[in-house]
Amino acid sequence: MEELLNGYFLQVFVFICINIILALTIYMTLCTGLVSLGNAGFMSFGAYTSAILAMKLDVPMPLSILCGGIVAAAVALIIGIPTIRLRGLYLAIATLGFGEVVRVIALNMKITNGALGLSGIPSMASSLSDYASDLGLIDALGLDSQTAGQLLMCIALLILVVLIFFFWYKLEHSRVGRAFAAIKADEYAASLSGINVVYYKMMAFLFSAFFAGVAGALYAHATYFISPTDFTWHKVVDMLLYTVFGGSNVMWGPLLGATVLTIVPESLRAMSEYRDIIYGLMLVALMGFRPDGILSYDAVKYIARRLKKSPKGGN
């Protein structure tokens, strides 16, 4: 137990949680068949908003993180109005362009401190551990305050991931989710059956941007330092890879993809210069052999059936 609680493992766990949220944001737009490549832009809006609010205005952290998400969603609304009506590829390129524009703006603005980035962002771990020590929790656990803070951050993030997952799961199994699925299957047929395609696409796009903003804010408070290089095109590729590798048609896909692809590079530190080469080849091979990712719809159904069966077999 002591070994598991070391800072390194906890840090990796924090990144797994953030990456799961990012992978889910890609999944959310894919639910309606939209390919949005601007999530690094929304992420940087969230990160910078939350960091600046917390640093300059002393806004409490939960509120600043929420603001990060809201600002990202507001920007998505402005970007979405002209672009959401566009066919798939136009949207992909327009959002990709949006991400680049945001990065260049962040590089040139004073409030974002340009290429140097913002450092000394209030840490989520230490604010959580302060809060816990006020309640006398830390002494009860018998941990030093740094580990306790990190542990609490892990727990908080895990709860958040579960909440987001549950929220989207519920949404997908509601009337809204069925509309999403109809649009994904055939936009034209969906609009003929009275589904307001633009409305639902916009909804998915806004949710995706909101959670990307939240993930960005969490990233800022987890690493205490952000710069425009954190939100480049490569970040989008990472997110896409998590979702596509895990499985882009089922919710468990992004979860699996983000977890595996965060742990594997960590354990292969020695091969880090080959990481991107392997990633590139993996994307090509995946698309060639298994374009729906590791977990396809059928695979999930199969596993679910097996899981249901096995307790019976035990009896």
Add this chain to the structure above:
Amino acid sequence: MNVFSQQLINGLTLGSAYAVIAIGYTLVFGVLNIVNMAHGGIFMVGAYIGLLLVTEAGMGIFPALIGAMIGGAVLGYLLELFALRPLRRRKVTHLAPLISTIGVSIFLESVALLVWGPQTRSFPSTISSELMDMGAFKISGIQIVSLGTAVVLMVLLALMLNKTKIGKAVRATSENIETAGLLGINTGLIITFTVMLASALGAAAGVLIGLSFNAIEPTMGTAMGFKGLAVLIMGGLGNVEGAMAGGFILGIAEVFSVAYGASTYRDAVAFGLIILILFLRPEGLFSKAGKGGRP
């Protein structure tokens, strides 16, 4: 006035290279209906091939350009064989080729980083960079080579597409692939040919940009690939003439934005322009009906 015409020449030179990149995108989009994200990577490798042929093999710039184009065509063949052809065999969404070609671009960039290192390289000064005074503007030897080559390539391409049999086949395939197949065109062959042609043009653009910026680095593909995408949107997907015009517009817009103020925002100009265009004319500036952005 002198400043204006000078900037215009600079803009045309830059724009001609952008146009050559964007034509590569638009040709592939025409026949396959996909955006080839690996185009930037091939562009970058083309620049390196050209550079190595000049520095290591001691070739002149024009043989090196042709060498780079051949290298680009070979890469295009491999790209089509490994990343695109397997996807055509089964019914996949438009996400699959996008991601597959992103994979190729990451692969090319990281291999280049490993083989050639992250440092910026430049062409030896074999071509005169001396400025020639033409009265209203000054133009360097590099600019003449770059602009001239791009224009020649575009004219040759236009002739090939409009006057030859294979060009007609490419246009027919891009109009409607099923009908073209029914009419006896070997569409598989035409697709391979088009991807190779586009990649050769991309590699040529790499050499031209490498010459005029005098900087070749592994990351140049991504940055320049994005600008090519911007031009693609500007000209309308699948529209070759639109890509040519869009390239020149972007080149001139960029040079003027640098000359009159916002130099640090240079890289945002391209996408600022497309976001503006998407507001006003989402189907692209020169788009014909049919291949446009509307569903």
